Amino acid sequence: MIQFDRVSKRYPNGKDALSKVGFTLPAGQLTFLTGHSGAGKSTLLKLIMMIERPTQGQVLIDNQNLNGFSNRHIPLLRRKIGMVHQNHQLLFDRSVFDNVALPLIIAGYARADIGKRVRAALDKVGLLDKEKLNPIMLSGGEQQRVGIARAVVNKPPLLLADEPTGNLDPALSEEIMDLFKDFARVGVAVLIATHDLSLIARYNHRLLTLREGRLIHDGDESGEAHGA
């Protein structure tokens, strides 16, 4: 689903955020991405979202080389990627329903379809009874789940999460992780960027570790190399 082929990113200020990073994420796999702040996690996510472009190498999403994409194609790429943020990025001027419906409206789904899909997504994250509320009235964990519902509502083949459990206690983190595992099980490639080592330790999933822009570890948590 995602392929990085010797990808380097140097910012205009001369900082090398990524150096020759290469890995492949297949569909249906849940993968952790870790590293200290500044190690290049955010840059890696930005390259996938095409917020940044690589200086060298190529990123392939769904077997399509992003280097061949013009800015005009970026929205269409992003519709294939569900993104979950640490700070949820919800809009507080509208209801939970409207927050979750946004990607569908943008993608041009029929109105009748939207209601169905939004409720399915909210049902999945257990917030079906909160659709009319403003997200500001929800707890942190609930807001995060609204964010997840919005990320998956149009059934993207790829789900990115940036510190999804950053502000949540372990019990809530586990709920969120269970959701991600469910999505991986139905064929979604899930990439979770986190520096929450206890979270990583609790699950035995593939782990990518970045240090100073280099991929220094690719395998499961025990250190075993992954056959990717």
Place this chain on the structure above:
Amino acid sequence: MAPNNTNKGKSNRGARSATPVKPGRQKTERPRRVAGAHSAQTSLRDRFISWRQHHRDSLRDALQRLNAARASSAMTILVIAIALALPAGLAVLLDNARAITRGWDGNAHLSVFLDMDISEARQRALAEEWQGTENITRTEVITRAQALAEFKALSGFGDVLEALPDNPLPPLIVVFPDSTDPVTLRALENRLGDADGVDLVQLDVEWVRRLHALIELGERLISALTLALAAAVVLVMVNTIRLAIESRREEIVVVKIVGGTDGFVRRPFLYTGFCFGFAGGLTAVILVQVALWWLGGPIDELLMLYSSEQSLTSMAASSLIILPLFSGVLGLLGAWLAVGRHLGDIEPNF
């Protein structure tokens, strides 16, 4: 933005699901693995319906936001209205001036003063002779005696004239031209001036011509004023939309993250610009009409004193709709400039 329903917490979900479901949409349910980035997961038909819907939503959203911030919206609209009412009002007044002087043109005539020793018979013969020649519709003879009588009656200097030994007034032939074209008149003036027995030809349209020149100058000034104030309207809109963009930064970021195209992001702001412009133009029309109504009484009176048949005419019916549309386009232009300049600055970041 606010694609759908900005009413906080209010529910009208039922209405949404009431849209008839077309068969064949279910194909979008399948995992879209096959679809490249170039194709979306929805049918063209759905996307067209949705695109139209988003236009409608954008317009409604723009109006709702205008309404939500009533005081500041009203101020922006008034600024636009005043900026446009000024040239529009002046243009109406100028139109009136032009219409009135067109009526006066009909009275343009040349006063041909003959030599003092020309007899009345010769005077009449000349008038007869000129009548019907090129560019002359008719002539009118005013004998020395008639001139004296008229002068006595009108000037109030009758007693002074009595005291004079001789009638000092020359014989006069009033010539009515068939055209008000300055070149023709000038040629006619020269032709008559060269005729035997003519002392002096006076063109009585001189002041009308000056007035025309003034009106033309006024037109130019109004054009310049319109241009300057239209630019001001655009700039006001650029600033208003810039603030609107700034206040909706988060929303723009989210829309971009979930795959909103630039068009999708731009649309609500363009509608906002158009609505501001249109409302401003409409208000300008009202301002002009009220001002004309208020000035109407005194102006009609003034016109009557100049014995004109004209009365003040207000804006043409077509301008009633053209001005708001023009203003709407200005608003749209301002919004376009603001959006082009500022939307690119807002990119997702994490």
